[in-house]
Amino acid sequence: MIGPGDEILYVGKAKQLRNRLRSYFSAAGDGRAQIPWLMEKVQRVEVIVTDTEKEALLLENTLIKQHRPRYNIDLRDDKTYVSVRIDRHEEFPALQVVRLVKNDGASYFGPYSSAGAIRQTLKEIYRIFPLRHSSIERCRKRGRPCLFHQIGQCSAPCHGKIGPAEYRRLVDGVIDLLEGRESQVIEQLQQQMQAASNQMCFEDAARLRNQIRSIEKSVEKQKVTEYGGGNQDVIGLHQEGGEVEVALLFIRQGTLIGRRTWPLQWTLDLPELLSGFLQECYSRDVFLPDQLLLPFELEDAGLLGEWLSEKRGRKVGLLAPQRGEKKRLCQLAERNAKEAFRQRGSRREARTTLLEEIQQKFQLSTLPQRIECFDISNVQGSHAVGSMAVLVDAEAAVAEYRRFRIKTVVGADDYASLAEVLRRRLQRGLEEQNLPQMILIDGGKGQLGVLTLVLGEFQLQGQIAAVGIAKSRVLANVRGKAVERSEERFFLPGRKNPVRFRSGSATLFLLERLRDEAHRFAISYHRKLRNKASLRSSLEDISGVGPARRKALLKYFGSLKQIRAASLEELQQMPGLPAGLAVTIHQRLQGLS
Numbered sequence: 001m002i003g004p005g006d007e008i009l010y011v012g013k014a015k016q017l018r019n020r021l022r023s024y025f026s027a028a029g030d031g032r033a034q035i036p037w038l039m040e041k042v043q044r045v046e047v048i049v050t051d052t053e054k055e056a057l058l059l060e061n062t063l064i065k066q067h068r069p070r071y072n073i074d075l076r077d078d079k080t081y082v083s084v085r086i087d088r089h090e091e092f093p094a095l096q097v098v099r100l101v102k103n104d105g106a107s108y109f110g111p112y113s114s115a116g117a118i119r120q121t122l123k124e125i126y127r128i129f130p131l132r133h134s135s136i137e138r139c140r141k142r143g144r145p146c147l148f149h150q151i152g153q154c155s156a157p158c159h160g161k162i163g164p165a166e167y168r169r170l171v172d173g174v175i176d177l178l179e180g181r182e183s184q185v186i187e188q189l190q191q192q193m194q195a196a197s198n199q200m201c202f203e204d205a206a207r208l209r210n211q212i213r214s215i216e217k218s219v220e221k222q223k224v225t226e227y228g229g230g231n232q233d234v235i236g237l238h239q240e241g242g243e244v245e246v247a248l249l250f251i252r253q254g255t256l257i258g259r260r261t262w263p264l265q266w267t268l269d270l271p272e273l274l275s276g277f278l279q280e281c282y283s284r285d286v287f288l289p290d291q292l293l294l295p296f297e298l299e300d301a302g303l304l305g306e307w308l309s310e311k312r313g314r315k316v317g318l319l320a321p322q323r324g325e326k327k328r329l330c331q332l333a334e335r336n337a338k339e340a341f342r343q344r345g346s347r348r349e350a351r352t353t354l355l356e357e358i359q360q361k362f363q364l365s366t367l368p369q370r371i372e373c374f375d376i377s378n379v380q381g382s383h384a385v386g387s388m389a390v391l392v393d394a395e396a397a398v399a400e401y402r403r404f405r406i407k408t409v410v411g412a413d414d415y416a417s418l419a420e421v422l423r424r425r426l427q428r429g430l431e432e433q434n435l436p437q438m439i440l441i442d443g444g445k446g447q448l449g450v451l452t453l454v455l456g457e458f459q460l461q462g463q464i465a466a467v468g469i470a471k472s473r474v475l476a477n478v479r480g481k482a483v484e485r486s487e488e489r490f491f492l493p494g495r496k497n498p499v500r501f502r503s504g505s506a507t508l509f510l511l512e513r514l515r516d517e518a519h520r521f522a523i524s525y526h527r528k529l530r531n532k533a534s535l536r537s538s539l540e541d542i543s544g545v546g547p548a549r550r551k552a553l554l555k556y557f558g559s560l561k562q563i564r565a566a567s568l569e570e571l572q573q574m575p576g577l578p579a580g581l582a583v584t585i586h587q588r589l590q591g592l593s
Contacts, residue, residue, distance in 0.1 A: 001071075003041040010038060010071040011063045012272075013056040017047060038071055053303050061279050073264060073276035081111030081260065082118055083287055084178060086171070091164055092157040093171050094132050095122055100285040103313055109178040111250060111287050112258060125177060126153040128211045129170040141558065179253050186212055230254065231289035235278075236333025237270065238341050244270070245344070246277055247337035249329070251289075259333075261340035271298055278304055288312040294320045295330050350506075351394035357507045358438070361499055362492060364465045368438035369393055372425075373469075373514045375442040376406075376417045377522035384409060386421035387522035390436075391514055401521055414443075415450050422454040436464060442515050444470040445491055452493045466493055469515050488512060539563075542588050544581045552576065553585075564589045 001010040014020035024035060050056045064072050085096040087106040097118060101108045112118040125131075126148070132139070132155070133148050139158035148154035155162040155170065162170075176185045193208035234249040246262045264273065275298050282288065288308055297320040298304065308316040321327040355367050371391040376384065386404035390397045404424060409416045418441070429435040439455075441447045448468030455461050468491040488508065489498035501508035539550045539560070556574050557563045563571075563585075571582040 001038070001042045002044050002046060004043060008063075008067040008069050009041055010069050011060055011067065012072075013053075013060045015053065021045065053300070054307060057279070057300070057303055057307055061283055064276075064280070065283075073273065073280050081258070081286075082115045083108045083110030083112065084118065084122070085109075086175065088171065088175075092132055092136060092167055094134075095125070095174065097122070101287045102285055103311075107175065108287055109252070110257075123153075125174055128177075129174045130155045131167075131170055131174060132157055138558065181253075230291065232291045232293055232329070233289045234293040234329045234333040235274070235295060236330060236335070236337040237274065237295055238334060238337035239270065240341060243341070244273060245337040245341035246274075247333050247340055248281070249333045249336065251329070259336055261337060263341070263344060271296065274298060275300055275304065282308055282311070288316055290315075291317045291319060293326055293330055293333075294318060295334060296320050348393075354394045354507050354510055357505075358511075361501065361507075362438070362465060362467055362490070364438065365462075366437050368436075368465065370436040371438045371440060371514065372436045373440040373442065373518040374418065374421055374425075375515075375518040375522045376414045376421070377519075384412070384417050385522055386417060387518050388421075388425060389514055389517035389521055391510070394510060396514075396517065401517075403521065415446060418443075418447060418450050419454055422451060423457070426454065426458050426460065430458065435460070438465040438467060440511065440514060441466070441468045442518055443468055444489075448491050448493065467491070469511060470498070539585075542585055544578075544584065549577075 001008070001012075003009045012020070024039060048059065050059060082097050082099055083101055085098045085101075085106050085108050086093050087104075089105060097115060098108075110118070126133075130148075130153050133153075134146065136158050139146060139156075142158075145156035145159045145161065146154060149156040149159075149161065155167060157164075157167055173185050173188070189208050189212050193205050193212070196202075196205040196208060230251075231253065232251040234251060236247040236249070238245045238247075244264045246264060248260045248262075249256060250258045250260075262277075264277070274294065274296075278292070288311065292308075294301070298318070301318040301320075305316055305318045308318075319326065321330060352367075355369065358364070358371075359367055369392065373389045373391075375387050375389075377387070384406035386406060388400075388402040388404070390400035392400065402425070404421045406417045406420060408420050422439075426435070439451060441451050445468065448466060451466045451468070452461070455464055455466060470489045470491065488511070489500060490511075491498050501511075539545050539553065545553070553563055553574070554560065557566060566586075568582065568586045571577065571586055572579050574582070
């Protein structure tokens, strides 16, 4: 469905297009209050005919991702949860924390809501089953096993400290743990401990005993709820007003391991909304379970199940349970969706309160729903960069952050650099019709004057509020000793005295955090450019060392420091490196060190 200016408003599919379109255009309507709003904007309808329902499903998904229609499901949070990957086809498999689940023959466990939490869990697993941490090739270049081996968290297969068969037993134990079969692991370790004790290998028996105790403690810390086994994703919906909250519960091997929620605009009927959500959510590289439990039946459930099964390589069932334990799981997911909606409403009210205080303190004409903060970073004028951090509805919008490499300013001139960054940002904002209600500048009256001048150039003084934030001052007594630290001060154009917030207030913390984010973002970009320039001066300026050879050198030796420390003989031993070029590299790097 296409609106004014050839804007694609909606993409849908149906087995009987005539019946579907009749429901949209009939005078009585289909009972959905939002459909008349859509139909008022539709100017024409284009139709694409496919041979099969599956082709229609794939085409619909492709067009939605390509055009992002306003009236289709759009999961704007593209972040996927982390999973644990282990490839049992390798000689010595290792654990990896990944975000993309690929159909590569490896085993994946998860998803897990917190990357930090799963890495902490893996630390405990390494103490029980010491698998390798780094690549075999990298570790074999070392003269001795790594530090992880010395502290008992790596079995050092790279240096022959363990054979493939014994290492495989460690891998099996890890997989059993990740799949929730702790009792089998403990039983096997107890048998091994008893056998070691009978052979009077008491050190091995004590090590196995400690492993058993570690597993038992880990199991005691978990609140495990049995839901009948298997891997399931359970979907729950909560509808209120013009919004729908979707909750997704992850159940792995009968254990509830986490949840995720999404707020969606209610622009479709619920079955169509749920179908679109499933297509959008599972079209990414994510873990696909054995079964999806839905709150109600879908007309295209069979088609979706076939598509998901092909994507996974194994059968994925879609079920709308009517009774029993699975029905109770769907009700649990619905309660989670309702609670997430309630919490989001509370956060929204709190954020609105913060923005209203900012509006009142700075005497703004509108609520500052989008606030941008700019900062400049350089060292003695070299590698000068600018940064922009963004708050949208009082929350950090990391996807909106931007970095600027200073192009027109020579030397350390923060005012000129700031003016360049602001001009480039406002010019693009005018072209894209995406301007903030308020700009916060990290600095005092000088930086604020630059901002005011640039806003005047674009005639945006009345549209964008300008505020400068100056760092706190340390007040000293007559002896020069610090006696008190003042709060952050905020300066406004045309006002002599600064604006202050109550010490410890949430609004002050929000603006300080925004300033710190802009500073952090600028510093990180500056360091990146400086490090890149340092690497370039060492390797890229050597004739005959291009990107491919530079990558090969770093891969072979491990780091730039080790390349510098390498002798001429070691450089000449590198496969594929001409002897003459090895001499040139050695001479240039020795001259730099």
